[in-house]
Each structure stands twice: as structure tokens, then as C-alpha cells.
Amino acid sequence: MCGIAGSFGFGASTGDIVARMNDAQRHRGPDGEGTFTGGSIGLAHRRLSVIDHEGGAQPFYSEDRRYAMAYNGEVYNFTELREELTALGHTFTTASDTEVVLHSYMQWGTEAFDRFNGMFAIAIADTQTDTLVIARDHFGIKPVYYWFDEQSGRLLFGSEIKSILAAEQFTPQPNDRAVYRYLKFRVQDEGDETFFQDIRRVRSGEVVTITEGGLSAEKYTTLEEDLKELAKTPGTPYSEKVRDEYGERLRESIRMRLQADVSVGTSLSGGLDSSAVAAVIAEHLKQGGDDDVYDSVGSRQNTFSAVFPKSNNDEEAYVDSLLNRYDGQIAAHKIHPDASSFLTDLEDFVRTQEEPIISTGPYAQYVVMREATKHVTVLLDGQGADEMMAGYNPYYYVYWRQLKARKQFFALAKEMFRSRDIARKLLMAKMRLRNTTxxxxxxxxxxxERFRNEKVSSVSDNLKMRLIEDTFHNSLPSLLRYEDKNTMRFSLEGRVPFVDKELMRYLFTLSEDAILSDGWNKRILRESMDPVLPDMISKRRNKIGFTTPEQEWFVRIKNSLYAIFKSDSFASRPYFDAPTVIALFEDYIKHPKNHGTLLFWRILNVELWMRQFIDPANGVAEKKAEKVIEHKSPFVANPGKELDIRSSHDQKTYRRYPIQTGLVDRDTRIEDFTEQYLADFAQQAKPEDLPAGKDWYLFISEKIIAISQGRSYFTWEIKPSIGANVLSRFVTRTPAGIGLGSPFTMELAIREAGLPRIAGAALAGAVGKLVGRKGLFYDLAGANVRAIDGPTEYSAYPSNVSAKLPPKDPDAVARRLSAMVRGLDLPADVLAGFQGTVVMDANDLGRNVLGSDVSDTEAALGAMFADNPLGQGRQQTPLAIVIRQD
Structure with missing residues (x-):
């Protein structure tokens, strides 16, 4: 298992380009690396050694050096092919499948690829004809992407999109059509298009050839067409013999995928598919067979499971049922993903997947692979069985329609009755879908509007045809992408025994009742594996698989998600109506049971994908970061402000140094926080900046004090009362959204002063407006109510999504901060001029001194901040040193 990359047509720069590409996917192969350049072609390879540690180094060359090959994957029937090639006169110097792959191409050309049974992405350079050939396995288990410029004839390819981008030969742009189809129809991994404009994937069973004359792509296999022909025939009737034959073929498929010179384990979700794989291996170990191929497993099989105790989608009970049955043959590893780890890993997870995905489900697989790589190098998984044997409930609809179309009404009635529990689930799911946004x-x-004519369709009344469609085009390609990205992110090889062309061919020679019968899907798998599986698994009706408790997680991390939706970058996207998304998410926060998370995840995933792959290459990330918070010196004024002001109160000049800080939360100790930044200020200051011999003050924003005291509340934490909803309608919102013109802030006012006082103040305020007197409401409601702030769009998180009460006992806070200042290691003449601390509520509309320990009047202190020098933007400058200049 490895990573391949390469180029065509870049001349003298080829070596540097392929080196960068190779470095970008080093995680795919930590055991070795190599490059080749010749003619127009460059190849690069990263190696994860699995078979023949000594003899499989790549790029691999033919004896005459005409051919060079970079190969990613495993061809499981390489032993048989080597014997055939040996009979044809070929000689071999290694024990690796790599050499067999190249010799097969030398013997049969591109027809060789159809002979392979396995997973592969192959690039072969013919130095004699200056031709590059790239091929991908029959199902597309192993990925390979390419960028081709028709005008210049240049090409880049790689196992990962990241390696193509690392070549730095073009600026990546989003494929808007792919984005739309993903958002609207949940489509992904469709055809050869990716989410990146001009980057395509080699399709399953396809070979791409590049010469100086251009690029051509064609199928090397007729596997999909052959299966469609088989689907048109009635097939062999289901029987005990057929069941046993399938069971033996599955066992052989599993056995083939145990070939390795390194340790092999199994991914165990608790579902039927992965449990069948684990059970076949465990049963062999239990019986003590002498097959050498099982040596890669060891005396006990390592299994890896993601579990979510107390969550609705937890499958630990099913996992345990298998572990209990094979207690002496399995060494179990259970991983416990949670909302916190998901949030921590989110950036890397999005980067790992390279393109948006339908749900957070693959994250469970991601954490499983991260643990598995500590114990094994190869991991078997159960992907593919659902698509080949109707593992998802909607396939029942397809089968019922098929029976109806064929006028098999008795069989239809029988199947619907036997699967009435499934019918009920499908009906409930359909009703939920109607009620979702x-x-x-x-x-x-x-x-x-640009894409309003886009459509999606699937085969709806032919079961086998639908399974073929989903295997090659709809469902399985995405699952195989997750498998590859998650395994290779942690230098692990994933193998999928169900995704075997011979196994699928055999399955499709059988009648449909081998797949779905008497209300049971995967019939032949259930019955053939029944002897080695607990009934709890072989007869289970509910399917969960590798998923996460996404609904529960989103509720827990809603603050972080909300901040993303409220960000400038999200608002700037051409895809979304940001205010509508935010409003819907706010409703989700208040009423999570009324909404699903899949819609929000798709929107979120596009935003995070753009930040990860598109913005940096287009110079956007730096601009966004500067807009969010510009790193600035405290000796420079905030934008649109001045350092100095002439006080209208005493006609003296004051200099205000705005100090930039980090964010505050409920765990912040405000004295330590302030001391840290004052010490930094003193260290940066020049002698002329320090207030030696001058009177000076420390001003601090009341916002950060309130937040540190736990008196700031996210809007979804506040449940407005009837009184708050009614009274807020009569308050005019300020342009900045500050004040009580919101049910959230009005509710805080009622909590702070009581409903009678607020209602009375509101009445007085209404009368005051009639007679032309302003401010009566706040005069009667009190200073604490005046200081209540609502969420302000332009403020730093969390102020942009929260409402807050004024700080508790601000005078005491001021005294504590002043005591801290006087204890600082500052020059005596500087400390001598310190007048004290002021807790200030200032904005562009007015000033309000909430607390202080200085002798100056509130009017004098307010005049020092008449122009609000700290601003309300994301400069994050909640502290100021204010020095009297004359």
C-alpha cells in the first residue's frame, strides 16, 4: 500500500515537481520513497511495506529499463499470474506482486489490468515511446486523480489531491456544479468530477493514456456490463449448495487478503458485514488450522471498534456478543470518540477527506484507524456488502416495485408482510423528510438559479440493476474514498474482502432471492455465516454501521459551529444565504429535536473545505485572518481612532494605548489576565511611552469582566419569558444591535431589575416619548439595565453570539486590579502616578462608568473615552493605559 504521483510535459522542472508531490503524501508510505524522471514523464512513490520488504522498492523498472512503474495496492492473485508468466518465459527476482504487475503489462499491455483481482492504482512510463499509462482497479478501491491542461498537454496525477496541489502549477478553484449537487442532492464522488475545478479522478476500471498527442481514457474491463447481462437472467435458484458455495468463496476472499509480511487486524463495527469477516478469521484460529497465511493475524486477532455508550447508535452490545463468542481468539480494542475530540480533529479530518462528505460518520472510522495503526499495518473491513446485497432499507422499495412491475402480486404481498417493520421505518423516514427544511x-x-436544471435519478424498479449502479456509481465509491483516506492518513492499509470481482460475479449468477427474501436482506450472507456468528448479529434487523451520534455532538459543540456560521468568511461565500442559515441554526439551537443535522453538516463541510483547500491558494485566508484580528502594537491606535484626545471636561490631553489581548471565558481569572498583558505592555514600551511622573489610569472593558464572572450568556441559553417577548417589541434596536430591542436582552433586564420595574420603566418611557423627553426608561430601570448588551455582529466571539449583564460589583473588581498594578515590578516614578482602575462600558453611542477606585468624577472619566478608542470591532483591545499628557 503506497502513494503514487507524477507528471507529464514539465521538462526540466519535472524533478522538483514530483519531489514536492511525493512529500505531500508521505503519510501514505513512511517506509520508503523514490522518483523517476525520463523524457516527458516524472514518477514518484511512497512505500508502505506489506509484502517483500526487500524487493518491492519503487519506482520499479523492467530489466531493460524501458518501463518504470509506480504502483499502489495489492493484486491478490499475483502468485497465479507469476506462474503463468514464468511459463511464458518471464523471470522474477523478487517475491513481490509489484514485479508481477509490471511483467503482466509487458506481456499483455492494458489487457493485463483486467486479469488482476485486487485493488490498485498504477502508473507506467514507457521511455521508448514517451507514453504514460494510468489505471485504476475494477471498483475504484484505490484512488488516483489527475489535472490535465489541454492547451499545453501537461498533466499531474496522484493518489491524493493534496499531492497535485503541492505541484503548485495552478490555482485551485471550486467546482460549483459539484458543490451544488452535493448541497442539494447529497451527491459526491460522482463520475470523474471532483469538487475541484479541472481535477478529475480516474474512474473505476479505467485506463488513461497520455502522449505528446494528448490524453485518452477508456475502460479496460467489461465487468459492469457483464454484471448487467447477468442481472437480465433469472439466475441459479437459491439452495443449500449455493449458500455453502458462497460461504466458501467469501472465506477464500478473506484468506487472500491476509497475505502480508506484517500484522493484520479487523475493523469491527458490530454490524453483519465486519462481524462476518472477524468471525471467519476467529473461527479459523479457534480450530487451529495450519494455513500459513493466517500467521499475519497472530495467535489472537486484533479488532477495532468505535463505541458510543448511552448513545442511540451505539453498537457495543453487538460487538461484545462476538467478542464473548471468541474470547480466546480476539484481542479487542474499543475507541470512544466524543464531541470534544471531534471538534479538536475537525480541521485534520476535513483535510484528510479532501472533498466534502455526507455526514460525520466517517469520523468514527478515522479514530478507529488512528488507534489501529498502533497495533497493525493492515486492516480488513466490511465495505461493499451493503451495495452488493441490498443492505440498506430503501432497497426494499426497489424490490417491491420490481415485483409489482413483473406483476408478481402474491410475492409482493408476501414480501411486504414479512418486512412490515421495514415498511414502517421507511414510512416514518419519509414523513420526517417531508417535515425537514x-x-x-x-x-x-x-x-x-445557475444550476436549477440539475437532476439526479436512480434505478427504482430493478434490484440487481440498482445494486450495480450503487456499487460502481452512487454509494460504494464514497465509502471506498473514506476507507482509503482514513487508513492512509495513519499509514495503514485497508482491505475489503466483499469488494472482490469474482465474488460479485458469482453472486449475480444467482436469483434475487439469494439477496432479498422473506423480508430479509443479505440472505446468502446471513445464512452462510450463521454457523460462525451469534444470532444477535446474523438475525439483527437494524443497521447502524460506522456512524457517530451526530445529533448529540452538534448540541454539545453548537457554540463553535455557530461561530463558523457567523464568520465573515461564511458570509462571503457565493453559495449560501447566510442570514437564513444563521436563523435556522439558531432555531436548531433552541429546538434541536425539530431539526436534523445532515443539512447543517453539508453547509459546514463546504465552508471548512473552502477554508482548507481553496482560500489559502487564492490568498483569502490571510485577508480573512487580518479582518478577524489584526496584530497590532498597543502604541498604534485602532482603525479610525486616535491615540490622543482633548477632554471636553478639563481641557487636558489624554493618550490612550489600546492593548490587544486574547479571548476571555468563564474560566479566566481577570487579575492574572490583566497582569499578563500589562507586563507585556511595559516590556514593549520605550521610556518616552511610560507614564513617568504623569497621572495615568487603567481602563478595562466591562464585557470581559462580565464574561469572566459567568454573566455572559449565549443567546440559546436564554429562554425569553412572555413579558420579555412583549416588552422588547416596544424598544427600538440601535444600528449595532445593542440595547433591549431583543427578547434575549429584555429577559436579562427582567432578571436583573424585576418585571414590575421594567414594565413601569417601559410605560414611563412610552409617555416620555409623547412629551419629548428621552431616557426615562433607563433612568427608572437603573444603570445595571443600561449596561446590558446584546449580541453585536462585529464583535469578537463570543460577544457576537451572546448577551450579557453588567459585571457584578465592578468597584471591587477595580480595587483588586489596582492592587495588582501597584504590585507590578514597575519604576517607582511610574507607579507613583497611577490613579486607579476604571471599569468602562463604552461604545460609539455613549459612555457609562460602571465602577472605579479613582477620585475623578464619572464625567471626567467619560470624557477621556468620548470617541470610544477601544472600538467595538474584532481588534480585541479591551484594556487601555490612559496617560494625562499636560
């Missing part, structure tokens, strides 16, 4: 209202109208 569609994606369309959340999209930018211009974006949606």
Missing part, C-alpha cells in the same frame, strides 16, 4: 431556501439565489 430543504436546502433550497438556504442557498444563494443566483447560485441556485
Amino acid at each position: 430543504s436546502m433550497e431556501p438556504l442557498l444563494n439565489s443566483e447560485f441556485a
Whole structure:
């Protein structure tokens, strides 16, 4: 298992390009690396040694050096092919399948690829004809992507998109059509298009040839067409013999994938498919067979499971049922992903997947692979069985329609009755779907209009045809992408025994009742594996698989997700109607049971994908970061402000140094926080900046004090009362959104001063407006109510998504901070001029001194901040040193 990359047509720069590409996917092969350049072609290879540690180094060359090959994957029937090639006169110097792959191409050309049974992405350079050939296995288990410029004839390819981007030969742009189809229809991994404009994937069973004359792509196999022909025939009737034959073929497929010179383990979700793989191996160990191929497993099989105790989708009970049955043959590893780890890993997880995905489900696989790589190098998994044997409930609909179309009404009635529990689940799912919000209202109208003619369709009344469609085009390609990305991120080889062309060919020679019968899907798998599986697994009806408790997690991490939706970058995207998305997410926060998370995840995933892959290459990330918080010196004024002000109160000049800080939360100790930044200020200051011999003050924003005291609340934590909802309607919102014109802030006012006082103040305020007197409401409600702030869009998180009460006992806070200042290691003449601390509520509309320990009047202190020098933007400058200049 490895990573391949390469180029065509870059001349003298080829070596540097392929080196960068190879370095970008070093995680795919930590055991070795190599490059080749010749003619127009460059190849690069990263190696994860699995078979023949000594003899499989790549690029691999033919004896005459005409051919050079970079190969990723495993061809499981390489022993048989080597014997055939030896009979044809070929000689071999290694024990690796790599050499067999190259000699097969030398013997049969591109027809060789159809002879392989395995997973592979292969690039072969013919130095004699200056031709590059790239091929991908029959199912597309191993990925390979390419970028081709028709005008210049240049090409880049790689196992990962990251390696193509690392070549730095073009600026990546999003494929808007792919983004739309993903958002609207949940389509992904479709055809040869990717989410990147001009980057394509080699399709399953396809060979791409590049010469100076251009690029051509064609199928090397007729596997899909052969299966469709088999689907048109009635097939062999199901029987005990057929069942046993399938069981033996599955066992052989598993056995083939145990070939390795390194340790092999199994991914165990608790579902039927992965449990069948683990059980076959465990049963062999239990019986003590002498087959050498099982040596790679060891005396006990390592299994790896993601479990979510107390969550609705937890499968630990099923996992345990298998572990208990094979207690002496399995060494179990259980991993416990949670919302916190998901949030921590989110950036790397998005980068690992390279393109948006339908749900957070693959994260469970991601954490399993991270643990598995500590114990094994190869991991078997159960992917593919669902698509080949109707493992998902909607396949029942397809089968019922098929029976109806064929006028097999008795069989239809029988199947619907036997699967009435499935019918009920399908009906409930359909009703839930009707009640959920569609994606369309959340999209930018211009974006949606561009693609309004896009459609999706699937075979709806032919079971086998639908299975073929989903195996090669719809469902399985995405699962195989997750498998490859998650395993190779942690230098692990994933193998999928169900995704075997001979196993699938045999399955499709059988009648449909081998797949779905008497209300049971995967019939032949269930019955053939029944002897080695607990009934709890072989007869289970509910399918979960590698998923996460996404609904529970989103509720727990809603603050972080909300901040993303409220960000400048999200608002700037051409895909979304940001205010509508935010409003819907706010409703989700208040009523999570009324919403699903799949819609929000798709929107979030596109945003995070753009930040990860598109923004940096287009110079956007730096601009966004500067807009969020510009790193600045405290000796430079905030934008649009001045350091000095002439006080209207005493006609003296004051200099205000705005100090930039980090964010504050409920765990912040405000004295330590302030001391840290004052010490930094003193260290940066020049002698002329320090207030030696001058009067000076420390001003601190009341916001950060309130937050540190736990008096700031996310809007979804506040449940407005009837009184708050009614009274807030009569308050005019300020342009910045500050004040009590919101049910959230009005509710805080009622909590702070009581409903009678607030209602009375509101009445007085209404009368005051009639007679032309302003401010009566706040005069009667009190200073604490005046200081209540609502969420302000332009403020730093969390102020942009929260409402807050004024700080508790601000005078005491001021005294504590002043005591801290006087204890600092500052020059005596500087400390002598310190007048004290001021807790200030200032904005562009006015000033309000909430607390202080200085002798100056509130009017004098307010005049020092008449222009709000700290601003309300994301400069994050909640502290100021204020020095009297004359």
C-alpha cells in the first residue's frame, strides 16, 4: 500500500515537481520513497511495506529499463499470474506482486489490468515511446486523480489531491456544479468530477493514456456490463449448495487478503458485514488450522471498534456478543470518540477527506484507524456488502416495485408482510423528510438559479440493476474514498474482502432471492455465516454501521459551529444565504429535536473545505485572518481612532494605548489576565511611552469582566419569558444591535431589575416619548439595565453570539486590579502616578462608568473615552493605559 504521483510535459522542472508531490503524501508510505524522471514523464512513490520488504522498492523498472512503474495496492492473485508468466518465459527476482504487475503489462499491455483481482492504482512510463499509462482497479478501491491542461498537454496525477496541489502549477478553484449537487442532492464522488475545478479522478476500471498527442481514457474491463447481462437472467435458484458455495468463496476472499509480511487486524463495527469477516478469521484460529497465511493475524486477532455508550447508535452490545463468542481468539480494542475530540480533529479530518462528505460518520472510522495503526499495518473491513446485497432499507422499495412491475402480486404481498417493520421505518423516514427544511431556501439565489436544471435519478424498479449502479456509481465509491483516506492518513492499509470481482460475479449468477427474501436482506450472507456468528448479529434487523451520534455532538459543540456560521468568511461565500442559515441554526439551537443535522453538516463541510483547500491558494485566508484580528502594537491606535484626545471636561490631553489581548471565558481569572498583558505592555514600551511622573489610569472593558464572572450568556441559553417577548417589541434596536430591542436582552433586564420595574420603566418611557423627553426608561430601570448588551455582529466571539449583564460589583473588581498594578515590578516614578482602575462600558453611542477606585468624577472619566478608542470591532483591545499628557 503506497502513494503514487507524477507528471507529464514539465521538462526540466519535472524533478522538483514530483519531489514536492511525493512529500505531500508521505503519510501514505513512511517506509520508503523514490522518483523517476525520463523524457516527458516524472514518477514518484511512497512505500508502505506489506509484502517483500526487500524487493518491492519503487519506482520499479523492467530489466531493460524501458518501463518504470509506480504502483499502489495489492493484486491478490499475483502468485497465479507469476506462474503463468514464468511459463511464458518471464523471470522474477523478487517475491513481490509489484514485479508481477509490471511483467503482466509487458506481456499483455492494458489487457493485463483486467486479469488482476485486487485493488490498485498504477502508473507506467514507457521511455521508448514517451507514453504514460494510468489505471485504476475494477471498483475504484484505490484512488488516483489527475489535472490535465489541454492547451499545453501537461498533466499531474496522484493518489491524493493534496499531492497535485503541492505541484503548485495552478490555482485551485471550486467546482460549483459539484458543490451544488452535493448541497442539494447529497451527491459526491460522482463520475470523474471532483469538487475541484479541472481535477478529475480516474474512474473505476479505467485506463488513461497520455502522449505528446494528448490524453485518452477508456475502460479496460467489461465487468459492469457483464454484471448487467447477468442481472437480465433469472439466475441459479437459491439452495443449500449455493449458500455453502458462497460461504466458501467469501472465506477464500478473506484468506487472500491476509497475505502480508506484517500484522493484520479487523475493523469491527458490530454490524453483519465486519462481524462476518472477524468471525471467519476467529473461527479459523479457534480450530487451529495450519494455513500459513493466517500467521499475519497472530495467535489472537486484533479488532477495532468505535463505541458510543448511552448513545442511540451505539453498537457495543453487538460487538461484545462476538467478542464473548471468541474470547480466546480476539484481542479487542474499543475507541470512544466524543464531541470534544471531534471538534479538536475537525480541521485534520476535513483535510484528510479532501472533498466534502455526507455526514460525520466517517469520523468514527478515522479514530478507529488512528488507534489501529498502533497495533497493525493492515486492516480488513466490511465495505461493499451493503451495495452488493441490498443492505440498506430503501432497497426494499426497489424490490417491491420490481415485483409489482413483473406483476408478481402474491410475492409482493408476501414480501411486504414479512418486512412490515421495514415498511414502517421507511414510512416514518419519509414523513420526517417531508417535515425537514430543504436546502433550497438556504442557498444563494443566483447560485441556485445557475444550476436549477440539475437532476439526479436512480434505478427504482430493478434490484440487481440498482445494486450495480450503487456499487460502481452512487454509494460504494464514497465509502471506498473514506476507507482509503482514513487508513492512509495513519499509514495503514485497508482491505475489503466483499469488494472482490469474482465474488460479485458469482453472486449475480444467482436469483434475487439469494439477496432479498422473506423480508430479509443479505440472505446468502446471513445464512452462510450463521454457523460462525451469534444470532444477535446474523438475525439483527437494524443497521447502524460506522456512524457517530451526530445529533448529540452538534448540541454539545453548537457554540463553535455557530461561530463558523457567523464568520465573515461564511458570509462571503457565493453559495449560501447566510442570514437564513444563521436563523435556522439558531432555531436548531433552541429546538434541536425539530431539526436534523445532515443539512447543517453539508453547509459546514463546504465552508471548512473552502477554508482548507481553496482560500489559502487564492490568498483569502490571510485577508480573512487580518479582518478577524489584526496584530497590532498597543502604541498604534485602532482603525479610525486616535491615540490622543482633548477632554471636553478639563481641557487636558489624554493618550490612550489600546492593548490587544486574547479571548476571555468563564474560566479566566481577570487579575492574572490583566497582569499578563500589562507586563507585556511595559516590556514593549520605550521610556518616552511610560507614564513617568504623569497621572495615568487603567481602563478595562466591562464585557470581559462580565464574561469572566459567568454573566455572559449565549443567546440559546436564554429562554425569553412572555413579558420579555412583549416588552422588547416596544424598544427600538440601535444600528449595532445593542440595547433591549431583543427578547434575549429584555429577559436579562427582567432578571436583573424585576418585571414590575421594567414594565413601569417601559410605560414611563412610552409617555416620555409623547412629551419629548428621552431616557426615562433607563433612568427608572437603573444603570445595571443600561449596561446590558446584546449580541453585536462585529464583535469578537463570543460577544457576537451572546448577551450579557453588567459585571457584578465592578468597584471591587477595580480595587483588586489596582492592587495588582501597584504590585507590578514597575519604576517607582511610574507607579507613583497611577490613579486607579476604571471599569468602562463604552461604545460609539455613549459612555457609562460602571465602577472605579479613582477620585475623578464619572464625567471626567467619560470624557477621556468620548470617541470610544477601544472600538467595538474584532481588534480585541479591551484594556487601555490612559496617560494625562499636560
